[in-house]
Amino acid sequence: MAASSASQVNSSSNSVADIFESMDYGPNPEAPSAAQAWLESHNRKLGHFINNKWVHPEGRKVYVTKAPSTGETLATTVQGEEEDVELAVGAARKAYDSWSKMPGHVRARHLYSVARHIQKHQRLLSVIESLDNGKPIRESRDADTPLVVRHFYHHAGWAELMDTEMTGWKSVGVVGAIVPWNFPLMLLTWKVCPALAMGNTIILKPATFTRLSALLLAQICAEAGLPPGVFNVVTGGGAFGSKLATHGDVDKVAFTGSTEVGQILRRATAGTGKKLSLELGGKSPFVVFDSADLDSAVEGIVDAIWFNQGQVCSAGSRLIVQETVAPALVDKLRDRILNLRLGDSLDKSVDMGAIVDPSQKKTVEQYVEEARSEGAEIIQNWDCVPKQGCYYPPTVINNVQTSSRVVMEEIFGPVLVVLPFRTAKEAVALGNNTNYGLAASVWTEKVSLGLEVALSMKAGAVWINGHNMFDAAAGFGGYRHSGYGRDGGKEGLYEYVMPSWSKKYRPTPVDVDMKVFGNYVPAVPSVADPKSSQIVVAGHQLPSIDRTYKLYYGGAQKRPDGMYSRQVLSPSGEVMAVVSDANRKDVRNAVEAAHKAAPGWGKRAAHNRAQIVYYMAENLELRREEVAKEIAQMTGHTLEYAQLEVDLSIQRLFYWGAYADKYGGTVQETLLYGATVKIHEPVGVVAIACPDQYPLLAFVSLFAPAVIRGNTVLILPSEKYPLSAMGFYQVFDTSDLPGGVVNILTGNREHLTKYLAEHQDIQAMWYFGSAEGSTFVEWTSAANLKRTWVNYGSDRDWSDRQQGQGEEFLYHATQVKNIWIPMGDIYAN
Numbered sequence: 002m003a004a005s006s007a008s009q010v011n012s013s014s015n016s017v018a019d020i021f022e023s024m025d026y027g028p029n030p031e032a033p034s035a036a037q038a039w040l041e042s043h044n045r046k047l048g049h050f051i052n053n054k055w056v057h058p059e060g061r062k063v064y065v066t067k068a069p070s071t072g073e074t075l076a077t078t079v080q081g082e083e084e085d086v087e088l089a090v091g092a093a094r095k096a097y098d099s100w101s102k103m104p105g106h107v108r109a110r111h112l113y114s115v116a117r118h119i120q121k122h123q124r125l126l127s128v129i130e131s132l133d134n135g136k137p138i139r140e141s142r143d144a145d146t147p148l149v150v151r152h153f154y155h156h157a158g159w160a161e162l163m164d165t166e167m168t169g170w171k172s173v174g175v176v177g178a179i180v181p182w183n184f185p186l187m188l189l190t191w192k193v194c195p196a197l198a199m200g201n202t203i204i205l206k207p208a209t210f211t212r213l214s215a216l217l218l219a220q221i222c223a224e225a226g227l228p229p230g231v232f233n234v235v236t237g238g239g240a241f242g243s244k245l246a247t248h249g250d251v252d253k254v255a256f257t258g259s260t261e262v263g264q265i266l267r268r269a270t271a272g273t274g275k276k277l278s279l280e281l282g283g284k285s286p287f288v289v290f291d292s293a294d295l296d297s298a299v300e301g302i303v304d305a306i307w308f309n310q311g312q313v314c315s316a317g318s319r320l321i322v323q324e325t326v327a328p329a330l331v332d333k334l335r336d337r338i339l340n341l342r343l344g345d346s347l348d349k350s351v352d353m354g355a356i357v358d359p360s361q362k363k364t365v366e367q368y369v370e371e372a373r374s375e376g377a378e379i380i381q382n383w384d385c386v387p388k389q390g391c392y393y394p395p396t397v398i399n400n401v402q403t404s405s406r407v408v409m410e411e412i413f414g415p416v417l418v419v420l421p422f423r424t425a426k427e428a429v430a431l432g433n434n435t436n437y438g439l440a441a442s443v444w445t446e447k448v449s450l451g452l453e454v455a456l457s458m459k460a461g462a463v464w465i466n467g468h469n470m471f472d473a474a475a476g477f478g479g480y481r482h483s484g485y486g487r488d489g490g491k492e493g494l495y496e497y498v499m500p501s502w503s504k505k506y507r508p509t510p511v512d513v514d515m516k517v518f519g520n521y522v523p524a525v526p527s528v529a530d531p532k533s534s535q536i537v538v539a540g541h542q543l544p545s546i547d548r549t550y551k552l553y554y555g556g557a558q559k560r561p562d563g564m565y566s567r568q569v570l571s572p573s574g575e576v577m578a579v580v581s582d583a584n585r586k587d588v589r590n591a592v593e594a595a596h597k598a599a600p601g602w603g604k605r606a607a608h609n610r611a612q613i614v615y616y617m618a619e620n621l622e623l624r625r626e627e628v629a630k631e632i633a634q635m636t637g638h639t640l641e642y643a644q645l646e647v648d649l650s651i652q653r654l655f656y657w658g659a660y661a662d663k664y665g666g667t668v669q670e671t672l673l674y675g676a677t678v679k680i681h682e683p684v685g686v687v688a689i690a691c692p693d694q695y696p697l698l699a700f701v702s703l704f705a706p707a708v709i710r711g712n713t714v715l716i717l718p719s720e721k722y723p724l725s726a727m728g729f730y731q732v733f734d735t736s737d738l739p740g741g742v743v744n745i746l747t748g749n750r751e752h753l754t755k756y757l758a759e760h761q762d763i764q765a766m767w768y769f770g771s772a773e774g775s776t777f778v779e780w781t782s783a784a785n786l787k788r789t790w791v792n793y794g795s796d797r798d799w800s801d802r803q804q805g806q807g808e809e810f811l812y813h814a815t816q817v818k819n820i821w822i823p824m825g826d827i828y829a830n
């Protein structure tokens with residue numbers, strides 16, 4: 002009998018012996034019964050979730066949600082309208098009044114309770130996520146949902162510690178969050194957790210394709226006892242999301258999605274006073290040196306580009322490989338994709354699931370076929386693609402030009418392009434040759450090489466010998482067209498707070514004609530009394546020697562390109578001096594000077610930068626009486642008042658000199674066995690438009706925090722009172738400040754602001770002027786997604802320490818990069 006049974010097993014095509022020979026996987030399905038039961042409990046008709054209640058407004062269109070793997074209809078959801086936004090915002094505003102005043106411990110207990118309840122429903126959430134999105138269940142189960150739990154626990158801690166760890170900050174108000182379809186559950190958690198921890202309430206709009214897990218999570222939060230109105234979910238299309246973002250009672254917009262939509266939101270919210278964070282697209286480099294373990298790199302590539310079908314903003318979609326090992330690595334990839342399994346999202350044995358929607362699949366196909374038509378080598382395995390469902394095979398594109406669209410643009414699919422390099426410098430240049438800056442990975446067994454390349458990459462997250470590692474304790478976000486702001490870590494909390502001293506106000510909307518803003522006619526000769534500029538020498542009345550300030554950039558005085566100048570008048574109307582009237586070409590020249598100085602200044606030891614700023618304070622004090630007298634004559638204030646402004650400026654230089662070597666970063670306590678190092682990097686070239694109040698103190702208070710953190714600066718001093726700032730170039734020259742670190746242009750503030758805001762190679766704009774100018778700066782910044790800091794026409798007291806210095810300035814002067822460095826040579830993780 003035993004022999005007979007053994008014979009039958011061995012004769013079967015699925016015998017144990019055959020399985021060990023082929024190493025094929027059989028189907029290993031996850032049961033969908035609980036998920037289907039949840040959908041059935043709502044008759045497969047889901048409304049909004051507002052105030053802890055299901056809301057089914059009458060007369061709404063619906064969207065049919067289908068499973069990408071099978072095409073099966075899962076449920077219908079509501080297509081919201083403006084009335085629904087009003088209802089949700091009203092609920093969130095009402096809840097904010099009590100939620101924001103709760104002790105941090107109470108908010109912490111609520112977040113902790115939510116984390117516990119998510120764990121109780123963890124499998125259900127994972128199955129709903131995979132059904133709705135098409136991603137493999139093992140990714141939802143083993144990566145996404147555990148990270149959701151981790152974020153709620155982690156941010157429960159921040160709620161508990163807010164009073165001690167976030168002193169000087171307070172909640173913003175009502176948050177409108179909009180998230181995409183690639184990680185529907187995980188990405189919403191990245192917004193919800195810090196917002197609630199800091200005392201805000203939130204309204205979430207999930208992506209059209211993937212709404213189910215957000216609605217399920219909202220119901221779980223209600224079950225956990227989260228107060229009504231604190232977390233609300235509304236569903237609708239793109240226009241509905243815009244209505245939420247632009248609603249007058251929404252104080253903060255948190256968006257993850259495409260760069261193009263991020264730019265639209267930046268323009269839509271310009272001048273409204275809304276805080277905005279954008280986590281956008283990417284085209285991340287995966288850099289492999291010949292010193293790398295190639296087999297490990299291959300598995301890293303699988304995780305980098307074929308994780309979630311390549312529908313990951315940080316996907317390692319550009320393989321930049323040293324040419325000495327490029328053929329061998331491509332051959333290994335060719336073999337590896339033959340063994341990748343595509344299939345049903347609930348099959349626990351598949352490597353890749355389905356593309357989220359046929360429209361996205363079509364986009365991927367178009368990119369690949371365009372590369373094929375250009376002569377590129379296309380490596381694919383169509384044999385692994387199921388006959389039914391929205392699937393696309395893992396794809397490698399070789400022999401492609403660096404200017405090709407598949408190299409430069411985000412495909413958002415399982416497509417990898419291969420680019421060879423010779424030297425490490427070339428690898429860095431190729432890696433940074435993109436408009437994006439979200440993530441990167443470096444593969445080498447040489448630690449010093451890996452760290453140097455990681456520091457050289459212009460990206461918000463860099464992994465060494467790994468890719469797509471995330472944790473609640475480390476912020477994630479990008480540079481350049483990948484947006485600004487961070488999700489996770491302490492750095493992520495600042496996106497949901499505002500300075501405690503500042504009032505919550507909504508600027509009165511102003512109409513700005515973007516085409517004519519900043520138009521300006523240079524000054525013409527005045528009709529001032531010539532006697533006001535004459536002196537008596539030996540009984541003769543003589544014209545005084547003309548006092549004309551040139552522009553200052555690149556470490557030298559420069560004549561203005563337009564050869565125009567403007568008078569600086571005292572309160573009594575006397576001509577005190579003449580300053581240059583700069584134009585667009587002067588802006589161009591100054592930006593070039595700033596970029597030329599940036600690499601050397603950024604790499605200088607922080608101690609050296611501190612010494613230079615201290616030296617500025619020393620040299621300013623030597624001229625204390627002279628500068629104070631000039632301020633008094635220029636502004637009409639008393640000499641004592643002017644002396645106080647000079648003394649405060651000296652103190653402020655000392656303050657920022659002290660911070661030059663004390664804000665470099667920290668080690669993050671992530672789940673990684675290794676070190677996750679947070680680095681506060683300079684933003685780049687920062688353009689600054691100073692206010693007229695406190696002409697010297699505001700000038701110092703703005704340029705100093707920027708330069709001590711390694712930025713270079715192009716600064717417009719007070720338009721009305723520019724002399725004390727123009728005289729400061731002598732302080733720069735005698736303080737060993739390298740040429741190009743600080744560049745000063747004088748002229749009409751709005752006219753120069755126009756060209757600074759429009760400039761594509763300025764990374765940040767700080768503007769302290771009119772409401773119209775603030776609106777223009779925010780609207781125009783969308784073109785290259787430069788970071789902005791504007792005052793919406795309101796004044797601040799620069800002499801007050803809370804308003805004129807502090808962490809707010811450091812936040813704007815830096816951007817966070819997290820470098821993930823794994824270990825494992827001695828102890829296995």
